[in-house]
Amino acid sequence: MSTTAMTIVGVDVGGTNIEVGAVDPDHHVLDRAKAATPETGPEDVIATIVDLVRSLDASPTAIGVGIPGVIHEGHALTVPNLIGWTENVDLIGPLTKQLGVPVTLGNDANVGLLGEWVAGAAHGGKNILGLWMGTGVGGGLILDGRPYTGTRGAAGEIGHVIVQAGGALCTCGRRGCAEAYAGRRSMRGVATAMVDAGWKTSLFDIRDDEHKTKLTSKVWAHALDGKDPLAVKLFDTAIETLGVALGSTNNLLDLDRVVVGGGLAEKLGQDLADRLHTAAEPWMLQPSPDLQFVVSTLQDDAGVVGAAALARAALINP
Amino acid sequence: MSTTAMTIVGVDVGGTNIEVGAVDPDHHVLDRAKAATPETGPEDVIATIVDLVRSLDASPTAIGVGIPGVIHEGHALTVPNLIGWTENVDLIGPLTKQLGVPVTLGNDANVGLLGEWVAGAAHGGKNILGLWMGTGVGGGLILDGRPYTGTRGAAGEIGHVIVQAGGALCTCGRRGCAEAYAGRRSMRGVATAMVDAGWKTSLFDIRDDEHKTKLTSKVWAHALDGKDPLAVKLFDTAIETLGVALGSTNNLLDLDRVVVGGGLAEKLGQDLADRLHTAAEPWMLQPSPDLQFVVSTLQDDAGVVGAAALARAALINP
Numbered sequence: 175m176s177t178t179a180m181t182i183v184g185v186d187v188g189g190t191n192i193e194v195g196a197v198d199p200d201h202h203v204l205d206r207a208k209a210a211t212p213e214t215g216p217e218d219v220i221a222t223i224v225d226l227v228r229s230l231d232a233s234p235t236a237i238g239v240g241i242p243g244v245i246h247e248g249h250a251l252t253v254p255n256l257i258g259w260t261e262n263v264d265l266i267g268p269l270t271k272q273l274g275v276p277v278t279l280g281n282d283a284n285v286g287l288l289g290e291w292v293a294g295a296a297h298g299g300k301n302i303l304g305l306w307m308g309t310g311v312g313g314g315l316i317l318d319g320r321p322y323t324g325t326r327g328a329a330g331e332i333g334h335v336i337v338q339a340g341g342a343l344c345t346c347g348r349r350g351c352a353e354a355y356a357g358r359r360s361m362r363g364v365a366t367a368m369v370d371a372g373w374k375t376s377l378f379d380i381r382d383d384e385h386k387t388k389l390t391s392k393v394w395a396h397a398l399d400g401k402d403p404l405a406v407k408l409f410d411t412a413i414e415t416l417g418v419a420l421g422s423t424n425n426l427l428d429l430d431r432v433v434v435g436g437g438l439a440e441k442l443g444q445d446l447a448d449r450l451h452t453a454a455e456p457w458m459l460q461p462s463p464d465l466q467f468v469v470s471t472l473q474d475d476a477g478v479v480g481a482a483a484l485a486r487a488a489l490i491n492p
Numbered sequence: 493m494s495t496t497a498m499t500i501v502g503v504d505v506g507g508t509n510i511e512v513g514a515v516d517p518d519h520h521v522l523d524r525a526k527a528a529t530p531e532t533g534p535e536d537v538i539a540t541i542v543d544l545v546r547s548l549d550a551s552p553t554a555i556g557v558g559i560p561g562v563i564h565e566g567h568a569l570t571v572p573n574l575i576g577w578t579e580n581v582d583l584i585g586p587l588t589k590q591l592g593v594p595v596t597l598g599n600d601a602n603v604g605l606l607g608e609w610v611a612g613a614a615h616g617g618k619n620i621l622g623l624w625m626g627t628g629v630g631g632g633l634i635l636d637g638r639p640y641t642g643t644r645g646a647a648g649e650i651g652h653v654i655v656q657a658g659g660a661l662c663t664c665g666r667r668g669c670a671e672a673y674a675g676r677r678s679m680r681g682v683a684t685a686m687v688d689a690g691w692k693t694s695l696f697d698i699r700d701d702e703h704k705t706k707l708t709s710k711v712w713a714h715a716l717d718g719k720d721p722l723a724v725k726l727f728d729t730a731i732e733t734l735g736v737a738l739g740s741t742n743n744l745l746d747l748d749r750v751v752v753g754g755g756l757a758e759k760l761g762q763d764l765a766d767r768l769h770t771a772a773e774p775w776m777l778q779p780s781p782d783l784q785f786v787v788s789t790l791q792d793d794a795g796v797v798g799a800a801a802l803a804r805a806a807l808i809n810p
Contacts, residue, residue, distance in 0.1 A: 244778060252778075301643050315744075317635055324746020325619050328778040331743040336775060337657050339736040346777060350736075418657040422740060425649040426633075428642020457654055459664060460562060460570075460646040 182485050183227050183234040184289075186282065186477030187211065187241040189256065189309070192222055195475065196232035197482035201293035203475055205231045215258035220265065224272045236276045238485030239265060240285030240477050242312075245327045248279055278488040282477060283330055284323055286470075287314030289480025290433050291321075294472040299431035303423055305332055305416070305450070307436040308391075310345070311353040317427065333357060335419040355415035361408050362389045368404055375404035391437025398442075413453050420450060421457020424465065435470035444469050500803050501545050501552040502607075504600065504795030505529065505559040507574065507627065510540055513793065514550035515800035519611035521793055523549045533576035538583065542590045554594045556803030557583060558603030558795050560630075563645045566597055596806040600795060601648055602641055604788075605632030607798025608751050609639075612790040617749035621741055623650055623734070623768070625754040626709075628663070629671040635745065651675060653737040670737035674730035680707045686722055693722035709755025716760075731771050738768060739775020746780065753788030762787050 181204065186193045192211050195203040207226045212218035227237065243253030248266050253259040269277040280288070287304030290296035296304065296316065304314040311333030315322040323329050333353035334346060341350035345359060354360050365377055377389055380396045397405035420432065432454075434447045451467035472479055499522065504511045510529050513521040525544045530536035545555065561571030566584050571577040587595040598606070605622030608614035614622065614634065622632040629651030633640040641647050651671035652664060659668035663677060672678050683695055698714045699707055715723035738750065750772075752765045769785035790797055 313744075317640060318638065320636065322635060322745075325748040325782050326746055326778065326780055328780070329744060329746035331777050334743040334777045335653075335740040336736050337654060339655050339733075339775075348775060348777075415657075418654050422653040423744060425652040426631075426647060426741060426744065427640075428644055428647040430643040457657075457666060459649050459652045459666075460644065462644055462646070464643050 181232045181234050182482040182489075183230060183232060183237045184478035184480065184482030184485070185223055185227070185237060185239040186285070186481060187219065187223070187239060187256070188282070188477075189242060192219070192226060193474070193478055194223070194226040194230060195478035195482070196230045196234065197479055199486075201289075201479050201483065203478060206478070211256065213257040216263045216265070219256065220268050220272075223269065227273055234273075234275055236278065236485040236489050237269065237273060238278045238280065238285070238481035238483070238488075239269070240280050240282040240481040240484075241265070242282045245279050245281050245323075250279065251326070276485070276488065278485040280481065280484045281314070281323065281327060281330075283312035284314040284321060285480035285484055286435060286476040287316060287433065287480065288321055288483050289472050289476035289478070290435070290470055291316055291480075292483045293479055294433075294476060295468045295470050296431060296433045299433075299466075301427060301429045302431045302433060303332065303420075303427070303429055304330070304433045304435060305420070307356065307358075307412075307416075307434065307438045307446075309359045309388075310357045311416070312436075315427075332419055332423055335422055337415050337418040337422075352415050352419035356412035358389060358391075358394070361412060365389065365404060365408060373404050376400060376402045377405055391441050394438060395441035413449050416450055417453025417455075418457055420454035424454065424462075425457075425459050428460070428462065430462075430464045430466065432465070432467045433470060434467065435473070435476060439469045440473045499550045499552050500800040500807075501548060501550060501555045502796035502798065502800030502803070503541055503545070503555060503557040504603070504799060505537065505541070505557060505574070506600070506795070507560060510537070510544060511792070511796055512541070512544040512548060513796035513800070514548045514552065515797055517804070519607075519797050519801065521796060524796070529574065531575040534581045534583070537574065538586050538590075541587060545591055552591075552593055554596065554803040554807050555587065555591060556596045556598065556603070556799035556801070556806075557587070558598050558600040558799040558802075559583070560600045563597050563599050563641075568597065569644070594803070594806065596803040598799065598802045599632070599641065599645060599648075601630035602632040602639060603798040603802055604753060604794040605634060605751065605798065606639055606801050607790050607794035607796070608753070608788055609634055609798075610801045611797055612751075612794060613786045613788050614749060614751045617751075617784075619745060619747045620749045620751060621650065621738075621745070621747055622648070622751045622753060623738070625674065625676075625730075625734075625752065625756045625764075627677045627706075628675045629734070630754075633745075650737055650741055653740055655733050655736040655740075670733050673733035676707060676709075676712070679726050679730060683707065683722060683726060691722050694718060694720045695723055709759050712756060713759035731767050734768055735771025735773075736775055738772035742772065742780075742783070743775075743777050746778070748780075748782045748784065750783070750785045751788055752785065753791070753794060757787045758791045
């Protein structure tokens with residue numbers, strides 16, 4: 175079989191963009207393409223994926239797709255971050271029909287960790303948590319040397335490990351989840367309230383200067399770099415809270431590695447992983463000499479590489 | 493090979509008693525013996541295990557031992573609940589030498605869940621948490637159809653999942669662990685303080701009537717049965733708190749079964765499992781139709797049966 179025949183396309187469907195890449199058996203991205211995620215429902219998302227895949231200089235053997243939802247038996251059960259998606263969408267049927275190759279579906283956080291595992295910062299680990307700091311706080315698991323997705327594909331939700339039962343209201347509707355303190359969406363809500371109450375911050379000016387509508391990772395990194403006191407206070411709270419959730423997770427799972435990804439990891443680098451390690455350690459029953467905290471090395475490519483690896487694994491072991 | 497030749501002895505070393513049982517390949521306990529756990533260090537514990545095993549009507553092929561500590565590469569790293577144990581005790585060497593058969597060591601909570609998995613309430617499950625309510629709150633995991641013990645054998649510590657960061661002081665020294673609210677040792681501490689503050693309760697009278705020195709499961713069950721208001725308040729707090737820890741655990745692991753064991757499970761039965769399920773559900777991101785809460789069916793035998801199963805697995809796959 176030629177190398178070309180073994181090229182697999184990985185598709186990373188995010189809330190903002192869809193990225194696709196032709197990935198070789200050594201997990202290198204040979205060609206890539208990108209488009210804005212349609213906000214008009216699954217049919218248009220599927221059409222965009224098909225166009226992007228066809229635009230690549232590749233004849234893929236298979237296609238892997240990571241999407242921000244719960245994947246159970248090949249169906250997307252819930253996709254909370256994509257506008258216009260209802261429950262139980264069949265992506266595999268239409269994509270297979272239009273692209274003529276096998277399609278495998280996975281959750282974006284799990285797929286991102288898989289990418290880091292085959293070719294990045296998780297490589298060589300056995301019991302790994304992937305922690306993705308973004309709009310929300312996502313996670314994926316590799317346990318005993320195998321991706322672990324749980325009974326219905328919903329495992330890894332470290333953002334909804336409760337750190338303070340009855341505490342801050344989370345966007346999931348529960349009170350006290352880690353994400354309520356450490357997700358960028360929640361942090362922006364608190365920042366807005368504090369500015370209303372008279373606090374000064376450069377966060378919103380930086381946002382405007384960057385022509386953004388949200389407090390992106392870049393905006394946060396810039397404000398933290400300038401030692402903006404409100405940004406520092408909110409970020410310290412996020413780190414402290416994630417430390418508690420990571421402590422609980424390690425007491426349950428006795429990990430050997432935590433891989434930290436997402437926009438902030440890209441901007442802040444290993445310092446972010448080190449700060450999380452320091453914050454988690456006091457909560458660990460057995461601080462372990464085997465436990466490493468590292469940042470993502472594939473960054474934006476983790477989703478595409480992981481989606482391709484998922485499809486490759488499905489070809490070998492369908 | 494005769495059935496007799498396939499008999500394995502399981503040893504369950506607890507803080508109070510050591511129990512041993514000759515277990516056949518169908519996980520039935522054929523003969524059993526029991527003695528108080530020596531409080532004079534590992535050597536006397538080893539001598540007691542040897543005496544108990546020799547007293548059985550069995551010629552075991554192998555011996556499995558569950559002890560309340562962290563087991564890493566066959567050694568007991570820490571054994572907090574046994575008096576006179578220092579770190580890194582070699583149990584396998586002396587036991588193998590004196591008993592002349594292979595000895596396998598495991599953590600008591602993991603071993604108990606293994607017993608329930610091969611022959612009890614966990615049977616047929618794939619992603620399982622064993623929750624043991626006792627002096628402390630212990631736990632074990634089976635994930636993707638295999639026992640999961642983590643990188644250094646320390647996984648499963650649901651008692652040290654943090655439910656309220658900075659909350660009640662736990663006997664582990666951290667603040668806000670589930671065990672600080674739901675372990676019998678901590679609950680007795682709070683009960684004592686409340687009685688000092690003028691609260692009335694039958695708990696300590698029942699303890700004296702039963703000629704116990706501690707608030708045992710039997711004492712708690714009796715007081716709850718009599719609707720003692722302080723006992724009810726403390727127990728409600730324990731259930732609520734464990735609900736939070738179970739919610740966090742399920743958000744991470746997307747389980748299909750929770751098995752509840754320990755003395756209280758034996759006394760209160762399925763009602764305890766149902767109450768924990770009700771308490772956990774509000775904290776779950778994806779309440780799952782596949783998730784069952786059940787009580788231990790092997791009860792006191794879980795440790796012995798599980799220890800034998802552990803040794804049996806080691807014979808097959810050393």
